[in-house]
Amino acid sequence: MTRNLFKLLMITLLLGSVCSAAQSQETLQTSLKANHLLQARSSTNQDPTAYDQHARFSPAVITDKSGITSEQSSLDQKLVKFTLYLVIIGFLQLIVFIGQLIVFGKQALRLRQTVEAAGQQSLDMQHSIEISTRAATAMERLADASTTSSRAATDSVAMLRERTAAQSRAYLTVVIGGGTYQDRANNLRFEVKPLVVNTGQTPAHNVRYQAVCQVLPHPLDNGFGFPMRNIWHGNGVLGPQQNFILSAIIEGPYFPDDDVPVIMRGSDGRRLYIWGEVTYEDVYRLPHRTRFCHTIHWLPDRRNPGEYVVAGYYSDNHNDAD
Numbered sequence: 001m002t003r004n005l006f007k008l009l010m011i012t013l014l015l016g017s018v019c020s021a022a023q024s025q026e027t028l029q030t031s032l033k034a035n036h037l038l039q040a041r042s043s044t045n046q047d048p049t050a051y052d053q054h055a056r057f058s059p060a061v062i063t064d065k066s067g068i069t070s071e072q073s074s075l076d077q078k079l080v081k082f083t084l085y086l087v088i089i090g091f092l093q094l095i096v097f098i099g100q101l102i103v104f105g106k107q108a109l110r111l112r113q114t115v116e117a118a119g120q121q122s123l124d125m126q127h128s129i130e131i132s133t134r135a136a137t138a139m140e141r142l143a144d145a146s147t148t149s150s151r152a153a154t155d156s157v158a159m160l161r162e163r164t165a166a167q168s169r170a171y172l173t174v175v176i177g178g179g180t181y182q183d184r185a186n187n188l189r190f191e192v193k194p195l196v197v198n199t200g201q202t203p204a205h206n207v208r209y210q211a212v213c214q215v216l217p218h219p220l221d222n223g224f225g226f227p228m229r230n231i232w233h234g235n236g237v238l239g240p241q242q243n244f245i246l247s248a249i250i251e252g253p254y255f256p257d258d259d260v261p262v263i264m265r266g267s268d269g270r271r272l273y274i275w276g277e278v279t280y281e282d283v284y285r286l287p288h289r290t291r292f293c294h295t296i297h298w299l300p301d302r303r304n305p306g307e308y309v310v311a312g313y314y315s316d317n318h319n320d321a322d
């Protein structure tokens with residue numbers, strides 16, 4: 001664009017110079033014609049014959065030679081001055097054209113610099129937009145990573161709290177304990193006394209239990225429902241690694257005395273069963289439950305003849321805890 005403008009200015013300058021030269025040439029030709037006419041008049045004054053011939057065709061006749069010479073000198077001086085003025089005007093026009101060319105060149109250069117600066121600014125703006133876009137993307141990824149990290153930290157804290165609670169909470173289990181066989185003479189009935197033990201690291205609160213003791217066929221039917229009487233006992237605290245005794249007595253009439261040894265041995269297809277459940281709260285005040293079912297029998301004590309020791313088994317059903 002700058003080169004085209006420069007070419008246009010040069011063509012304009014040349015056209016202006018040609019026009020000025022043509023105008024000066026035309027003025028010079030006009031002056032020469034006038035000078036030639038004056039010379040013709042002067043020669044006519046010197047040759048009378050020529051004068052007569054010229055007088056035939058001229059509207060006026062010049063008879064004074066000194067007058068003609070003065071007029072010619074005056075015209076020459078005016079022609080010289082006029083020509084000088086034309087030269088000065090042409091020179092001034094040339095200076096103006098050169099000045100305009102310089103001004104237009106500077107304007108074109110400034111315009112080119114402005115266009116280049118605008119282009120560079122556009123590139124810088126595009127580069128800045130790209131950097132901003134990458135920064136925004138990086139910030140978004142950082143925010144996503146922070147959110148993921150925060151969730152992971154929250155989950156880790158919750159998991160740690162859960163594991164800490166699981167490791168430190170109270171765990172109650174019911175193990176086989178002692179028992180009493182029926183002795184009508186001493187007013188004793190079949191009674192089973194299992195132990196509830198806190199195997200956890202913190203106390204168990206609001207410990208309660210209910211239990212039922214009966215003589216049932218052995219083994220139990222898989223559809224046995226382990227009915228409860230909804231009679232609860234206790235409401236205390238059991239410390240870690242501590243235990244206390246549960247108790248359940250067979251209700252109803254006494255068994256025949258001949259049946260007592262058979263029930264004690266569990267040898268005729270009948271055994272003494274105890275089942276029930278224990279409820280409690282851990283140190284975090286969360287509720288828990290333990291269910292149990294045992295069958296017990298008595299064996300002779302070899303160290304103490306006439307005495308018996310209690311043995312038992314855990315039932316295949318109704319033994320679980322949370």
